[in-house]
Amino acid sequence: MTISGSDMSVESVVRRVVADHRDQRGALLPVLHAVQAELGHVPQEAIPVLADELNLSRADVHGVVTFYHDFRREPAGRTTVRICRAEACQALGADRLVSYARESGLTLGETSADGSVTVEQVFCLGNCALGPAVEANGRLYGRVGPARLGSLLNGTPNETLDGTVSA
Ligand code: FES
Numbered sequence: 001m002t003i004s005g006s007d008m009s010v011e012s013v014v015r016r017v018v019a020d021h022r023d024q025r026g027a028l029l030p031v032l033h034a035v036q037a038e039l040g041h042v043p044q045e046a047i048p049v050l051a052d053e054l055n056l057s058r059a060d061v062h063g064v065v066t067f068y069h070d071f072r073r074e075p076a077g078r079t080t081v082r083i084c085r086a087e088a089c090q091a092l093g094a095d096r097l098v099s100y101a102r103e104s105g106l107t108l109g110e111t112s113a114d115g116s117v118t119v120e121q122v123f124c125l126g127n128c129a130l131g132p133a134v135e136a137n138g139r140l141y142g143r144v145g146p147a148r149l150g151s152l153l154n155g156t157p158n159e160t161l162d163g164t165v166s167a
Pocket of ligand 1: 133
């Protein structure tokens with residue numbers, strides 16, 4: 001297989017990650033997680049390399065990448081905000097947060113045009129008793145209201161707003 005010169009860094013990362021998982025059965029998922037950990041997302045140009053290395057079809061790899069919402073196909077924004085929409089958080093008002101994000105011009109699963117923030121939905125952050133729960137750049141927040149969500153979306157978490165910060 002020939003990979004274009006501009007894809008060489010992606011190709012080298014993918015081939016190295018695959019080599020690290022060579023002896024693992026069902027390596028595609030752990031390889032995809034490792035690629036995303038290194039590159040911040042799973043770029044389109046990684047798919048033919050993965051197919052080649054793992055002896056899968058490109059369609060198989062593409063299908064897995066697009067099926068699991070954990071895999072990003074585009075780089076994330078400078079701030080990543082994940083809103084929990086599972087049952088407990090729904091009961092405590094998570095829909096208000098989703099509406100607030102939408103009213104702010106943000107689309108779940110996408111990055112703002114200026115690259116400042118990516119908003120995602122998740123289904124349980126393990127913080128059910130303190131819902132609605134939101135995670136921002138890996139930090140967990142509980143009892144989040146629209147005001148705090150706004151500060152998180154702006155990349156300026158304000159600890160004095162409503163809500164509880166969980167460790
Ligand atoms: S349901 Fe939202 S953290 Fe568990």
